[in-house]
Amino acid sequence: MNLKHFYAAAFAACFIIYGCGGSSEEKSVKDETPQQPVDESPASATTASDKGIGKFQNVELTHPLDEGMVKAGQQTYDVKCGSCHKLTDEKVVGPGWKGVTDRRTPEWIMNFVTNVDEMLEKDPEAQAMLEVCMVRMPNQNLKDDEARAVLEFMRKNDGKN
Amino acid sequence: MSLGAVVAFQSCKMKTTEAAVSGDAASKVYVAPGKYDEFYNFVSGGFSGQVSVYGLPSGRLLKVIPVFSQNPENGYGFNEETKPMLQTTHGYVPWDDQHHLALSQTNGEHDGRWLFANANNTPRVARIDLKTFKTVEILELPNSGGNHSSPFITENSEYIVGGTRFAVPIANQEAALTQASFKANFKSTVSFIAIDPNSGHMSVDFQVILPGMDLDLSRAGKGPSHGWFFFSTYNTEQANTLLEVNASQKDKDYIVAINWKKAQEYARAGKGKKMATEYYHNMLSEENHTATSEVVKEVLTLDPNELKDFVYLIPCPKSPHGCDVDPTGEYIVGSGKLAALIPVFAYQKITKAIADKAFEGDYYGIPVIKYEAALHGEVKKPGLGPLHTEFDGKGNAYTSFFVSSEVVKWSIKDLKVLDRVPTYYSIGHLMVPGGDTKKPYGKYVVAYNKITKDRYLPTGPELTQSAQLYSIDGDKMQLLLDYPTIGEPHYAQAILADKIKAQSAKIYDINANKHPYVSMGEKGTKVTREGNQVHVYMTAIRSHLTPDNIEGIQVGDEVYFHVTNLEQDWDVPHGFAIKHADNAELLVMPGETNTLKFVPKKPGVYPFYCTDFCSALHQEMQGYLRVSPKGSSVPLKWHTGKTDSAAAVATVR
Numbered sequence: 001m002n003l004k005h006f007y008a009a010a011f012a013a014c015f016i017i018y019g020c021g022g023s024s025e026e027k028s029v030k031d032e033t034p035q036q037p038v039d040e041s042p043a044s045a046t047t048a049s050d051k052g053i054g055k056f057q058n059v060e061l062t063h064p065l066d067e068g069m070v071k072a073g074q075q076t077y078d079v080k081c082g083s084c085h086k087l088t089d090e091k092v093v094g095p096g097w098k099g100v101t102d103r104r105t106p107e108w109i110m111n112f113v114t115n116v117d118e119m120l121e122k123d124p125e126a127q128a129m130l131e132v133c134m135v136r137m138p139n140q141n142l143k144d145d146e147a148r149a150v151l152e153f154m155r156k157n158d159g160k161n
Numbered sequence: 162m163s164l165g166a167v168v169a170f171q172s173c174k175m176k177t178t179e180a181a182v183s184g185d186a187a188s189k190v191y192v193a194p195g196k197y198d199e200f201y202n203f204v205s206g207g208f209s210g211q212v213s214v215y216g217l218p219s220g221r222l223l224k225v226i227p228v229f230s231q232n233p234e235n236g237y238g239f240n241e242e243t244k245p246m247l248q249t250t251h252g253y254v255p256w257d258d259q260h261h262l263a264l265s266q267t268n269g270e271h272d273g274r275w276l277f278a279n280a281n282n283t284p285r286v287a288r289i290d291l292k293t294f295k296t297v298e299i300l301e302l303p304n305s306g307g308n309h310s311s312p313f314i315t316e317n318s319e320y321i322v323g324g325t326r327f328a329v330p331i332a333n334q335e336a337a338l339t340q341a342s343f344k345a346n347f348k349s350t351v352s353f354i355a356i357d358p359n360s361g362h363m364s365v366d367f368q369v370i371l372p373g374m375d376l377d378l379s380r381a382g383k384g385p386s387h388g389w390f391f392f393s394t395y396n397t398e399q400a401n402t403l404l405e406v407n408a409s410q411k412d413k414d415y416i417v418a419i420n421w422k423k424a425q426e427y428a429r430a431g432k433g434k435k436m437a438t439e440y441y442h443n444m445l446s447e448e449n450h451t452a453t454s455e456v457v458k459e460v461l462t463l464d465p466n467e468l469k470d471f472v473y474l475i476p477c478p479k480s481p482h483g484c485d486v487d488p489t490g491e492y493i494v495g496s497g498k499l500a501a502l503i504p505v506f507a508y509q510k511i512t513k514a515i516a517d518k519a520f521e522g523d524y525y526g527i528p529v530i531k532y533e534a535a536l537h538g539e540v541k542k543p544g545l546g547p548l549h550t551e552f553d554g555k556g557n558a559y560t561s562f563f564v565s566s567e568v569v570k571w572s573i574k575d576l577k578v579l580d581r582v583p584t585y586y587s588i589g590h591l592m593v594p595g596g597d598t599k600k601p602y603g604k605y606v607v608a609y610n611k612i613t614k615d616r617y618l619p620t621g622p623e624l625t626q627s628a629q630l631y632s633i634d635g636d637k638m639q640l641l642l643d644y645p646t647i648g649e650p651h652y653a654q655a656i657l658a659d660k661i662k663a664q665s666a667k668i669y670d671i672n673a674n675k676h677p678y679v680s681m682g683e684k685g686t687k688v689t690r691e692g693n694q695v696h697v698y699m700t701a702i703r704s705h706l707t708p709d710n711i712e713g714i715q716v717g718d719e720v721y722f723h724v725t726n727l728e729q730d731w732d733v734p735h736g737f738a739i740k741h742a743d744n745a746e747l748l749v750m751p752g753e754t755n756t757l758k759f760v761p762k763k764p765g766v767y768p769f770y771c772t773d774f775c776s777a778l779h780q781e782m783q784g785y786l787r788v789s790p791k792g793s794s795v796p797l798k799w800h801t802g803k804t805d806s807a808a809a810v811a812t813v814r
Contacts, residue, residue: 077682078681078682078683078684079671079672079681079682080671080682080727080729082682082683082684083683083700083702083705083707083727084702084703092802093703093704093705093778116730134777134778135703135704135776135777135778136703136776138702138703138730138733139729139730140728140729140730141668141670141729141730
């Protein structure tokens with residue numbers, strides 16, 4: 001466990017470095033020896049906002065819902081998310097999804113599912129959830145369009161239109 | 162002090178072991194925590210049957226790749242997916258003796274795509290994919306008595322070869338064990354195994370049938386000699402007993418030179434003979450993570466007595482082992498392991514000798530080139546028992562000496578000995594990173610030793626074997642590091658880490674998983690019964706297995722646990738183990754499906770759990786299988802937790 005946490009920390013540090021390089025693209029395969037983890041206190045970390053930390057700073061919502069995305073989102077949910085998240089408000093491993101689109105901004109949701117490790121290291125809300133769940137949300141390697149589709153499926157689950 | 166005595170015996174300059182290591186050795190092999198090594202070093206596992214991966218210069222063990230031996234640690238050879246990998250014409254063979262490795266090449270340089278490995282005992286070659294570091298293909302070789310001179314490779318990976326160590330009667334015939342019978346019935350064969358340039362798939366293109374003798378090592382020509390293959394031989398005396406004495410009678414054995422381009426032309430022109438035979442070809446599919454076996458029924462053979470002018474013999478002193486081609490492709494170094502000199506042959510001289518028919522006779526109809534006509538020169542008194550030579554690309558050669566336990570550096574051009582260092586002890590092969598290619602990386606030479614004696618803390622009668630790393634940057638070789646190895650190290654390869662690390666796979670894409678028993682999410686989990694076969698479609702994710710409660714299994718059922726790891730993050734495998742499993746556990750990579758067969762012998766409740774620590778709640782990643790007596794009326798049922806996710810999803814539609 002400690003070891004894996006260490007790796008996660010090392011990773012997160014890598015991502016910080018990428019971030020400083022101004023790259024807003026997906027984190028590509030790192031091809032250099034990882035840098036030693038930088039000891040950054042939470043205070044010095046990127047200031048978190050209700051949009052979370054990541055490349056999504058302005059997500060345009062569709063009205064009415066895009067049913068194609070809802071369907072694609074449900075498929076991704078079934079394979080990559082459903083093991084830990086119910087569609088009700090019941091918490092199992094992770095919190096139930098009922099009402100998630102009211103609790104979080106669309107940007108926060110998309111940043112969390114695509115940038116899990118950095119969010120768990122630096123975002124106060126994500127860290128608060130980790131203290132509740134005690135299992136780091138796995139990085140399920142969602143592509144941007146998969147993440148967007150999952151958001152649409154969440155909105156459907158919350159009865160949005 | 163026995164150590165001091167041994168060292169002093171090796172070289173009068175060395176007073177103690179410590180004296181062999183100068184002050185800055187540590188800094189040259191120190192790779193700081195979290196930093197990467199410069200080279201991947203793939204080392205044959207010898208009698209372990211596996212291949213190990215070390216980092217250089219640190220000597221840190223990174224991985225053991227299961228190749229020819231079962232590996233209960235991750236289920237290789239035990240799980241249903243990989244069992245076919247070890248199938249042969251003589252059934253399931255779960256072990257072997259792995260000696261030599263060859264990295265794939267393009268234009269005479271390592272390209273980082275595949276690693277080929279030989280099995281010495283049950284003749285086989287394997288291909289390891291360097292994206293996943295997994296054994297993905299194993300090909301059995303027909304008409305081989307032991308695949309030792311293998312899997313040496315051509316400069317564009319056109320072929321790897323398999324030369325038989327033991328001459329045997331062709332087509333698995335039996336024959337009397339007398340010398341007369343040997344001469345009449347026993348043959349040596351060289352299989353030319355074509356490598357598909359896109360997929361890497363291996364197939365026996367043709368086989369050259371040679372007179373009975375023992376083929377030892379081999380190298381492909383390169384540059385000007387591209388198109389030729391060279392094999393060292395011993396036992397050209399054709400002894401069938403007490404070879405220690407009887408195969409050491411002649412002053413010279415042979416290096417076999419095969420013009421494979423010409424052989425290929427004969428094969429393409431339909432001039433070979435198709436021989437009925439059987440051999441297994443086992444391949445692991447990337448799509449469904451499952452291996453399948455095909456039995457090939459035919460092999461094309463080429464007889465140098467019928468198809469002339471593509472095989473020649475070059476006399477080489479005293480049971481040669483190494484047969485190594487320098488980076489320019491011009492020089493071929495023979496290493497007579499009982500000789501006190503190293504003959505160096507010149508490719509241009511060999512071709513001229515062939516053109517001039519400078520032959521001293523023939524061996525079963527194959528022309529024998531005059532020794533002097535092929536010779537560039539001899540390295541005089543280099544040491545005792547030369548075995549194997551590699552090159553630094555700067556005109557220098559490095560030869561291992563088993564009997565005198567040393568590495569000797571010499572100049573190819575003028576055949577002068579330049580430097581020598583002791584090894585601890587009894588070096589076999591050595592390896593310069595890239596030393597068998599057109600462009601060696603140089604920098605180091607690694608000695609792979611057969612004996613360690615007092616080098617490490619004692620561990621009872623069985624001691625570790627080891628490698629020793631020397632710097633070859635300067636004029637003098639410098640010992641930097643000892644590191645223990647698994648099994649027995651024979652040959653090895655090393656490649657710049659930059660050529661591999663960026664392509665290393667992190668996960669298997671779950672959406673690309675075509676395993677017939679995959680569970681695409683927990684929604685896809687179920688348990689089905691077909692007669693006495695029960696299939697459990699199970700998922701694993703931090704940190705639960707679904708289903709984790711299963712009832713309705715009966716004694717004698719064949720239960721197949723098909724475990725799909727739903728994780729899509731790097732370095733998050735899940736294990737699967739069930740109490741009293743008599744085969745192995747599973748170690749399932751992210752996005753992969755593996756299957757464990759379990760046949761419960763007694764009624765009871767069988768706990769199962771994840772064996773790879775995955776999260777803070779790893780210890781909770783467990784479940785139960787209820788096994789009832791045969792004929793019980795307990796219905797088949799399964800679940801995880803209390804709610805039905807399928808039902809919840811359905812409400813959304």
